[in-house]
Amino acid sequence: MKIMTLSAFIKEKAAVMKKNDDRKLDDDVLNIIQTVRREGDRALLNYTRQFDRVDLQTFTVTEEEMALAKQEITSEFLEALNGAKQQIIHFHKNQLEKSWFIEGEDGTLLGQKVTPLESAGVYIPGGKAAYPSTVLMNVLPAKIAGVKQIIMVTPPDEDGRIRSEVLVAAHIAGVDQIYKVGGAQAIAALAYGTETIQKVNKIVGPGNRYVARAKKWVYGDVAIDMIAGPSEVVIVADDTAPPHYVAADLLAQAEHDEDATAILITYSKKIALTVQKEVEKQLQLLERKAMINESLEKNGRIIVVDSLKEALQLVNKIAPEHLQLMIENPMEKLPLVKHAGAIFLGNDSPEALGDYYAGPNHTLPTSGTAVFSSPLGVYDFLKKSSVIYYSEAALNKSIDSIVTLAKAEGLTAHAKSIQVRRKENGKKK
Amino acid sequence: MKIMTLSAFIKEKAAVMKKNDDRKLDDDVLNIIQTVRREGDRALLNYTRQFDRVDLQTFTVTEEEMALAKQEITSEFLEALNGAKQQIIHFHKNQLEKSWFIEGEDGTLLGQKVTPLESAGVYIPGGKAAYPSTVLMNVLPAKIAGVKQIIMVTPPDEDGRIRSEVLVAAHIAGVDQIYKVGGAQAIAALAYGTETIQKVNKIVGPGNRYVARAKKWVYGDVAIDMIAGPSEVVIVADDTAPPHYVAADLLAQAEHDEDATAILITYSKKIALTVQKEVEKQLQLLERKAMINESLEKNGRIIVVDSLKEALQLVNKIAPEHLQLMIENPMEKLPLVKHAGAIFLGNDSPEALGDYYAGPNHTLPTSGTAVFSSPLGVYDFLKKSSVIYYSEAALNKSIDSIVTLAKAEGLTAHAKSIQVRRKENGKKK
Known part of the structure; x- marks a missing residue:
């Protein structure tokens, strides 16, 4: 990992400021959306043949498939999944909102009535990996809000199957219907409906750039959670942070994909150097070494600043998806953090704890959007009406x-x- | 106004289901956005010359202009505006959210930290009318949330001026900076910044179809409130509703523009007929008669249903921006209303009361989006970070x-x- 100064980092960032004007991608995505609106299920099956390379007769997951999935998973996995479910519910139930009224003079009554959405669609990525944790994180807040109809879509593999871990996660989270369809075509189906798939009120969940762009396009006709970019962590560390912890957390972040960002900000040159060495050392032992190396080359940085104050100013400028404060008395610095999706305090609160288990949502604002948006939550599945008497x-x-x-x-x-x-x-x- | 049955109404609606695929509009809007990103202020001045037909040297509203505006308004108007301000604050302060923490076993701490956005941009339409009420409704929730920088943009008239009522409303609401720029170019400036106009975290406020489409396009790079369509009211009335009240409220709604929708749903044939007559009678006395007539022809309907239950089912299907329940014991029917932006109860709570004065926001979800979205509120200017220890x-x-x-x-x-x-x-x- 490259060690650099604050001013060098700012210069580098300015140079790679990306423009989101991919007209070709938009044309492709719009064509898919329009075709699905026009041709319904038939378009979905055609696109699945084209993009997922499997010829499905139907994309509804059957009871038999679910039964098989339940047999295939280990009891250890099921126990861990149920543990995570309990933690997620424990945290998220605090986000429920109540209707309220205020009474005024002369018998006026003004209020805000809270109602759950009726339906939600959850997109779960397929491809290289399976994401049962993402199923729980997206479905459970909707369940807690009181959404009655929850539909999950996810692309099938070349055998037309969905990973058992994902199916079982959908089952224990309480998904009502699962369809094997992915990409922009799945988003179009959830937004406008087809013969088989019911139009929903809101679409949530992460996906590739086709999925992200399709969500942007259907936004307005349907609600969406956010447009997710690559994952990021910023770790602020001082001399009290164990360097091998810091290194392990940076490497875990870099593992997501080639575009993932892992940044260490420190005002201790000693930590900068020892973490750099630890990263090299631990990297050699990792399974996905080549990919992690590529990610670190591209976006992994160790930035040496003058003070904690400067470190936190940079944090607020980056507005990272994940922030770890591995510093002395981290709780006392919380008021200085203005913009971050999730804030992890201390040396025993690594990002992976939040990704899987602690309870708060792992669907978080990326690419600096933490300046204006929030983690996915129960509030995403509630809406308000004003009341005037x-x-x-x-x-x-x-x-x-x-x-x-x-x-x-x-x-x-x-x-x-x-x-x-x-x-x-x-x-x- | 046409009187029709429920089934005739459903048939008519299905026939006019519009498609939002205006590629020409998108091309125009995208070109404007890209030009503003590339050329900044110069593009804004050019577009203002082209669209607003005025050659501005600068688009910043000066202190002199504000001083003049204050002289021009009546004390009666100022008093009414301040009254509305107090009511809006009185209601909206209840929407403030608190950070919270839960403590767990073994010293865990999980929480949700609430932070205001740093900046907001408010779009105020110009053109035919001035909308000081819209200034209050959009700016005050941001102020209550704690947003530090609030920027207002609004198109100038052909003399390069902004209406005094709008300027004074901006002043008493606490806007920090006002720029004379409108259309898609104003949205682009707020989203990406120019030499003069600072990029904001969130853009709110209504506008024409260029503004709405530009908001859809910049969404993701910046937060937006919602994409607003034409205004709507649905009134549910029974025999206890004074027909001349009902008629006046339908006519007020139809006055907004040619695309406004005013619908009466009733299970009383008597009310249907007397309201129809009252509308004809009152229409003759109105200043904007021709336009109101056009609007009523197009979208004004009186729908006769079998029962209150059927009426409320149709309400939930339409999910209107405004709903007036002019029925016996309206409060008791509130639990049956699932989807509406604002719900007005009884015979003395007309929509115009909410538009201007009662306190709840008048920026409301339109075109059926009340199934998934909420009135503009303080919560629009707050965001959350998860905390994990x-x-x-x-x-x-x-x-x-x-x-x-x-x-x-x-x-x-x-x-x-x-x-x-x-x-x-x-x-x-």
């Missing part, structure tokens, strides 16, 4: 102000709809 | 489960980042 007496007091404002906007029929109610004041209705 | 003992208990899950996903470096921490158990550090 005014009595005749209460309205009467406000009539002049409302009429003045409506007229200032040239909306005279609005003014009249208020004035018509003045006539009856004083009279018994 | 585990002690050595707590992590130790979870190690086996985390390692099992990480290995099931093929992420062995994740597993190692957990296992490396096992070594020191039992030892004193």
Whole structure:
């Protein structure tokens, strides 16, 4: 891993600022979406043949497939999965929101009514790996919110199968229906519906750039969680951090894919050097060594700054998906962190703990979007309606102000709809 | 207004289901966005010359312009505006969210930290009318959330001016900077920044179809509130509703623009007929008669259903922006309403009361998006970070489960980042 100064890092970042103007990708994605809207299931089967190289007759996962999956997994895995489920529920149930009312003078009542979405679609990536943890992290918040219909889509392998771990995770999370379909075509199906797949209210879950772009396109016709980019960790460490822990956490992050980002920020030159050595050492022992090496070359950096203050300023500028504070008294520095998806405090709270088990969601804002967005949560599956009740007496007091404002906007029929109610004041209705 | 049955209404709706695939509009909007990203201020001035027909030297509103605006407005207007401001704050402050923590066994601490966005951009439409109420409704929730930098953009008239009412509303709401720029170019400036205009974290506020489409395009690089369509009201009325109130409220809604939708649903044929007559009668007395008539022809409908139950089922299907329940004991029917942006209860709670004065936000989900989205609120300007702290003992208990899950996903470096921490158990550090 390259060690560099803050100013060198800022210069490097500025040089690679990417532009998101891939017109070719958009054309491809829009064509897929339009074809699915026009041809429904048939388009899904065709695209599955083309992209996933399997000729399915139907893409509904059957009870037999689920039964087989349950036999195939180990009891150890099932126990771990159930443990994670309990932790996720334990944390997320605190995100439930209540309807509320405030009462005013003259019998007014103003409120906010909270209602769960009726349906949600969860996209789970396929390809190289299986992600049962992602199933739990995306489905359970919807369940807690009270969403009645949860549909999962995920691309099949070349044998037309879904990994058993993923199927079982869907089962224990409480998914209502699973379909073997992936890519932009799956997003289109969830957004607009086909003969088989029901249109949903919101689409959540990570995916490749086709999936991400399709979500951007259907946004507005359907709600989406966020547009996810490659995963990132920033670790801030001082001399109290065990270098082999820091190195292991950077390597774990680099393992996600070639575009993953692992950054160490420190004001200790000693830590910078020992972590650099530890990374080299531990790297040799890892299974996915080549890929991790590529990722570290590209985006792995050790940045030496002058002080903790400077380190946290840089953190807020990067707004990382994951932040680990491996420093003395990390809790006391929490108020200085403004922008990060998830904040891990101390030496025994590595990112992998949060990825799998601690309870908070692992679907987090990436690419600096933590400046304006939040982890996936129960609140993603709830929505609000305002409630307004005014009595005749209460309205009467406000009539002049409302009429003045409506007229200032040239909306005279609005003014009249208020004035018509003045006539009856004083009279018994 | 046409009176029709439920089945006729459903048939009519199905026939006009619109497709949102305007490639020409997208090309225009994308070109504008790219030009603004490339040329900055110069592009903004060029587009303002082209679209707003005014040759500005600078688009920053000066202190002199603000001082003049304050002189131009009436004290009556200022008082009404301040009254509305107080009501909006009174309601919205209840939407503030608190950070929270839960403590677990072995000294774990899990939490959710709430932080305001740093900056927000508010788009205020110009053109035919001035919308000071929209300024308050969009800016005040950001202020309450604690957003430090609030930028307002709005297109100038052909004299290069902004309406005094809008400027004063921006002042009393606490806007930090006002720029005379509108359309897709204003959205691009807020999303990516120019020499003069600072890039913001989130863009809110209504606009024409260029603005709406530009918001869809920049979404992801910046947060947006929602993509707003034409305004709608659904009124459910029974025999207890005064027909002249109902008619006045339908006419007020139709006044917004030619695409506005005003629908009455009733199970009383008597009300259907008397409201129809009242609408005709009141229409003759209105200033914007021709436009209102066009709007009612196009989208104004009186739908006669069999029962209150059927009426509310249709409401949930339409998921209207505004819903007025002008029925007996409306409060008791609230649990049956699942989807509506704002719900107005009783005969003295017309939509115009909510548009201007009651306090809840008037920026509401349109076009059926109330099935998945909420009114604009303080929560739109807050975001969350997860917080995870585990002690050595707590992590130790979870190690086996985390390692099992990480290995099931093929992420062995994740597993190692957990296992490396096992070594020191039992030892004193």
